[in-house]
Amino acid sequence: GGLSACGATPADQAKGSSSGAAQPKADGTITAAISYELGTNGFDPMTTSAALCLAANWHTMEGLTEILPTGTREVYPAVAKELPKKVDDTTYEAASVRRCPGPRHRRPGHPAGPRARGDRRWLCRPVQPLVAADGGHPACPGDRRPGRRRAAPGPARRPGCDPGRGPGRHDHEPQVEMRITMDVLDQLKGRLVVSCQAYPGEPMLDPRTMTQVAQAAVVGGAAAIRGKGLEDLRAMRAVLQVPIIGLVKEGATGVYITPTLASCRQVADQGCEVVALDGTRRPRPDGLSFAETVAGLRQSHPEVLVMSDCGSADDALMAQQAGADLIGTTLVGYSGEREKTPGPDWEEIDRILAVAERPVVVEGRIHSPADAAEAIRRGAHCVVVGTAITHPSTITGWFAQAVEQV
Numbered sequence: 001g002g003l004s005a006c007g008a009t010p011a012d013q014a015k016g017s018s019s020g021a022a023q024p025k026a027d028g029t030i031t032a033a034i035s036y037e038l039g040t041n042g043f044d045p046m047t048t049s050a051a052l053c054l055a056a057n058w059h060t061m062e063g064l065t066e067i068l069p070t071g072t073r074e075v076y077p078a079v080a081k082e083l084p085k086k087v088d089d090t091t092y093e094a095a096s097v098r099r100c101p102g103p104r105h106r107r108p109g110h111p112a113g114p115r116a117r118g119d120r121r122w123l124c125r126p127v128q129p130l131v132a133a134d135g136g137h138p139a140c141p142g143d144r145r146p147g148r149r150r151a152a153p154g155p156a157r158r159p160g161c162d163p164g165r166g167p168g169r170h171d172h173e174p175q176v177e178m179r180i181t182m183d184v185l186d187q188l189k190g191r192l193v194v195s196c197q198a199y200p201g202e203p204m205l206d207p208r209t210m211t212q213v214a215q216a217a218v219v220g221g222a223a224a225i226r227g228k229g230l231e232d233l234r235a236m237r238a239v240l241q242v243p244i245i246g247l248v249k250e251g252a253t254g255v256y257i258t259p260t261l262a263s264c265r266q267v268a269d270q271g272c273e274v275v276a277l278d279g280t281r282r283p284r285p286d287g288l289s290f291a292e293t294v295a296g297l298r299q300s301h302p303e304v305l306v307m308s309d310c311g312s313a314d315d316a317l318m319a320q321q322a323g324a325d326l327i328g329t330t331l332v333g334y335s336g337e338r339e340k341t342p343g344p345d346w347e348e349i350d351r352i353l354a355v356a357e358r359p360v361v362v363e364g365r366i367h368s369p370a371d372a373a374e375a376i377r378r379g380a381h382c383v384v385v386g387t388a389i390t391h392p393s394t395i396t397g398w399f400a401q402a403v404e405q406v
């Protein structure tokens with residue numbers, strides 16, 4: 001299962017619930033925090049045997065570290081890969097079982113060539129110290145929230161602590177921060193990805209609009225967004241915390257999804273975690289093969305994952321041989337090898353699932369929640385839905401036609 005942290009997601013908030021799990025950020029980072037109220041019901045340095053303090057100390061963050069219950073009572077990494085490292089007085093960094101092994105995102109001795117099944121590419125970015133990054137600061141015992149009775153005389157305000165910094169912030173400021181890394185493939189596993197694209201001449205073709213659509217999809221539970229066009233990707237990257245599968249379209253026939261090495265690099269430059277490109281066996285406009293394109297992208301952007309948009313099982317075999325990280329069924333029915341079925345082409349999707357040694361992204365004409373669930377049931381790593389969620393003109397057409405046929 002994926003990593004998560006306690007707390008309400010925007011979707012939970014919309015539902016009026018507060019028991020959800022926080023989504024990881026695009027870089028796979030979850031910030032978890034322990035905070036407590038000042039005052040009679042909360043933390044008192046004189047009573048560190050209080051249940052809250054013990055829970056915080058013993059189970060640092062939901063079992064990342066634990067203490068041997070008997071004997072030496074040593075602290076040991078439980079879920080964590082190793083004991084948390086101290087970053088500063090209020091921040092500790094912990095890694096989950098899978099961890100980015102180094103700045104080149106490769107394990108030592110990791111071969112650069114095609115990878116075997118299960119051979120994982122690591123994707124993580126340097127983690128920002130969150131307390132410092134947002135200008136926040138650790139709890140100041142002298143603070144109080146507006147409208148609340150001040151706690152009994154306690155320690156004085158820390159020097160430099162500004163009392164006017166946002167209502168309710170100070171006495172719930174995190175005391176300890178943990179940062180947990182997780183790779184993008186894990187974030188996508190068993191989840192929905194929403195494709196947010198508008199096409200030339202359409203009213204919604206606007207980076208701001210598409211970004212808002214993407215944000216709405218994330219609120220609804222999308223684990224990642226698939227976006228098209230450099231401007232859209234830039235706008236989305238600026239606000240989205242979830243991974244982005246990026247592409248450009250050059251034309252609308254033949255090889256048009258991120259068709260050249262140059263366009264792959266441009267997409268990667270926008271900060272997308274995944275670059276989606278045509279993964280068919282057709283000749284490409286820049287004369288490079290799919291394998292050469294992947295190799296070129298690896299050289300310039302070793303940190304991005306490659307999603308091959310395939311049209312058939314034969315494409316999938318070629319793409320994984322060439323080192324694609326993800327196999328997409330995106331172009332089934334569009335590349336000339338298969339008829340375009342009204343819904344998903346389960347026959348070819350099953351063939352792709354059977355031959356694929358890499359995670360398969362089922363995408364293309366998934367028009368209902370039942371279809372999306374079926375894709376996962378059949379073995380998809382994740383499922384991408386575009387039109388049925390983000391293309392109002394088409395959806396309206398479905399309804400209008402149904403109504404008018406009565």
Ligand SMILES: CC(=O)N[C@H](C=O)[C@@H](O)[C@H](O)[C@H](O)COP(=O)(O)O
Pocket residue numbers: 195197247257330331334363364365366384385386387388
């Ligand atoms: C064939 C092609 O160019 N597919 C594109 C790929 O990015 C998009 O136009 C699709 O909307 C996307 O694949 C999602 O599929 P659907 O909209 O059917 O859910």
